[in-house]
Amino acid sequence: MANRHLIDGVLKFIQRPYWMDEFTETIARHIGWACQQYEVDPDDLPDTIDDAAFQAVFGCVLEDFLASDLPDGRNAIDIYLKRRGWNENARAKAFLKGLRPSVMSLYEVIEVVRGESFVARDLV
Numbered sequence: 349m350a351n352r353h354l355i356d357g358v359l360k361f362i363q364r365p366y367w368m369d370e371f372t373e374t375i376a377r378h379i380g381w382a383c384q385q386y387e388v389d390p391d392d393l394p395d396t397i398d399d400a401a402f403q404a405v406f407g408c409v410l411e412d413f414l415a416s417d418l419p420d421g422r423n424a425i426d427i428y429l430k431r432r433g434w435n436e437n438a439r440a441k442a443f444l445k446g447l448r449p450s451v452m453s454l455y456e457v458i459e460v461v462r463g464e465s466f467v468a469r470d471l472v
Contacts, residue, residue, distance in 0.1 A: 354440045374413040
């Protein structure tokens with residue numbers, strides 16, 4: 349997940365009831381099937397897997413939610429930046445604006461030049 353401090357404001361923003369039903373549905377879409385297969389309550393997941401794995405899962409779910417348009421056309425990033433963007437620094441705004449058009453995918457890392465770059469192939 350991105351540097352946590354860059355998204356602290358939007359994290360608080362989506363904890364409002366206005367967003368929680370949709371965020372809960374996004375969580376269920378990402379982890380519901382796996383939790384059901386392994387008989388793990390989604391609320392118990394942080395205690396079931398290690399912290400690094402949970403942070404990766406949570407980051408994936410969060411970024412997918414933030415970048416997605418909801419069925420009624422709302423988007424958390426768009427509304428957050430319109431209402432609270434004035435309170436964010438340039439780096440946080442740039443991160444959120446860059447996240448907004450992103451799409452969920454799965455990549456295979458083909459080549460790594462340590463400390464410089466990597467080549468990845470989109471598997472989706």
